[in-house]
Amino acid sequence: MPDDNKIRLAKFMASAGVGSRRRCEEMIAEGRITVNDQPVLTPAYNVDPRRDVVKFEGRELKAPEELVYVMLNKPAGYTCSAKDEHARQLVYELLPERLGRLFTVGRLDRETEGLLLLTNDGELAQQLTHPSFQVEKKYIAECEGIFTDRARYAMLDGIMDDGELLRAKRVTKFRERDGSFLLEVVLTEGKKREVRRLCASLGIPVLRLARVEFAGLQLGDLPTGAWRPLDENELRLLRNAKFASR
Numbered sequence: 568m569p570d571d572n573k574i575r576l577a578k579f580m581a582s583a584g585v586g587s588r589r590r591c592e593e594m595i596a597e598g599r600i601t602v603n604d605q606p607v608l609t610p611a612y613n614v615d616p617r618r619d620v621v622k623f624e625g626r627e628l629k630a631p632e633e634l635v636y637v638m639l640n641k642p643a644g645y646t647c648s649a650k651d652e653h654a655r656q657l658v659y660e661l662l663p664e665r666l667g668r669l670f671t672v673g674r675l676d677r678e679t680e681g682l683l684l685l686t687n688d689g690e691l692a693q694q695l696t697h698p699s700f701q702v703e704k705k706y707i708a709e710c711e712g713i714f715t716d717r718a719r720y721a722m723l724d725g726i727m728d729d730g731e732l733l734r735a736k737r738v739t740k741f742r743e744r745d746g747s748f749l750l751e752v753v754l755t756e757g758k759k760r761e762v763r764r765l766c767a768s769l770g771i772p773v774l775r776l777a778r779v780e781f782a783g784l785q786l787g788d789l790p791t792g793a794w795r796p797l798d799e800n801e802l803r804l805l806r807n808a809k810f811a812s813r
Contacts, residue, residue, distance in 0.1 A: 572615045572616070572617060573613040573614060573615050574613060574614065574616065575610065575611070575612070575613060576591075576595060576600065576602070576607060576610060576612045576613065576614050576621070577591040577592045577595060577610045578591075578689070578690070579614055579616055579621060579628070579630065580594070580595075580600070580621070580623065580628060580689070581689020581690060581692070581693065582630045582687075582688075582689055582690070583621075583623075583628040583629060583630050583668075583687075583689075584667065584668040584669060584670060584687035584689070585623055585628065585670070585689070586670050586689065586692075587670070587689055587692045587693045587696060588689055588690070588692075588693040589693060589696075589697070591610075591689065592610040594623070595607060595608060595609065595610050595612075596608060596609075596610070599623060599624050600621065600622070600623055601621070601622045602614055602619050602620070602621050602622075603619055603620050604620070604622075616630055634686070634687060634688045635666055635667060635669060635685075635686060635687050635688075635796070636684070636685075636686045636688065636691075636796065636797040636801075636802060636805075637662070637666065637669070637684070637685050637686070637794050637795065637796050637797065638682060638683070638684055638784065638786075638789065638794060638795055638796075638797060638801075639658060639661060639662070639682075639683045639684075639685060639793075639794040640680070640681065640682065640683075640786060640789040640790060640791050640792060640793055640794070641658055641661075641675055641679070641680055641681060641682075641683045642661075642680060642791050642792050643677070643678045643679070643680050643775075644656055644677060644678065645657065645658045645660075645661070645677065646658065646677050647671045647674040647675055647676075647683065649668075649670070658671065658683065658685075661792055661794065662685070662794055667687060668687060669685040669686060669687055670685065670686070670687070670689075670692065671683055671684070671685050672684040672685065672686060672691075672692045672695050672696060672781075673695070673696045673704075673757055673781075675778060676759075676760050676763070678776070679763075679776045679777065679778065680775075680776070680777040680778075680791065681706075681776075681777035681778035681779055681786055682778045682779060682780065682781050682784065682785075682786040683778070684781060684784070684797075684805075685794075691805060691806065694808075695781075695782060695805065695808060696757075698755075698756045700808070701755040701756070702755065702781070702782045702808050703736065703753055703754070703755055703780070703781075703782065703783075704753070704754050704755075704757055704778060704780065704781050704782075705751065705752070705753050705778070705779055705780035705781075706751070706752045706753075706754070706762050706776060706777065706778050706779065707749060707750070707751055707752075707776070707777050707779055708749070708750045708752055708762055708766060708773050708775070708776045709747055709748075709749055709773070709774045709775040709776075710747060710748055710749075710750055710766055710771040710772065710773055710774060711746060711747050711771060711772050711774055712746070712747075712748075712770060712771040712772070713748075713771075714740050714743070714748050714750065714771060718769045718771065719738050719740070721769060722734070722735045722738050722752075722765050722769070723735055723736075723737075723738060726765060726768050726769075728764050728765075728768055729764075731758055733758060733761050733764055733765050733768075734756075735752050735753060735754060735762075735765060736753045736754060736755050737751075737752070737753040738750060738751070738752055738753075739751040747774060750766075752765075762776055763776065782804065782805055782808035783804045783805075783808060784797070784801050784804060784805065
């Protein structure tokens with residue numbers, strides 16, 4: 568008879584705030600997890616959170632008593648990492664310790680500003696970041712040069728860069744002056760530095776980049792460097808995002 572209290576190891580790790588389920592599966596394969604002091608290398612392993620002792624690099628993991636969801640207006644110059652010896656500033660330095668261990672839902676590169684979600688809900692993070700769900704992210708990019716219809720169509724059709732197909736879902740130019748212009752770019756996959764790479768491949772380098780919307784949530788007037796908890800309506804929007812985006 569199956570034990571109803573057992574869950575997949577990666578799912579338990581995600582609920583404990585280690586990372587998304589996909590990242591947790593990678594950590595298991597890397598040999599960084601033990602269960603009852605025995606190494607486990609397969610994500611298919613099941614654990615009983617009430618009885619089994621799960622450790623990540625020697626630190627015991629506990630499922631959180633309360634799920635936390637916050638929005639941060641990330642400033643430029645901050646790295647989306649909990650630990651990076653090469654980073655000058657980390658986004659977690661902007662959050663109070665009382666929020667506990669959180670991880671980012673996707674990432675923004677160091678110089679990109681704007682809307683960043685953080686949570687200890689690994690299941691929701693997995694849904695929102697998996698490419699198959701096509702969750703929309705909206706960016707405002709200030710670029711240098713001239714933006715033509717040909718460039719717009721190229722971004723929509725897709726551009727190969729370093730073996731990856733980069734493609735925007737929607738692109739709108741809404742200001743042009745003094746050799747620069749603003750683009751509103753909507754992505755659904757969010758590959759690493761995708762907006763910057765798309766623009767660079769077309770000869771229109773990005774001067775400044777900010778994410779202003781994620782899965783229907785808007786940054787609004789949240790000050791740079793500030794954070795706030797998500798409200799119930801926003802949480803409902805996030806949980807429904809995987810269905811609305813299909």
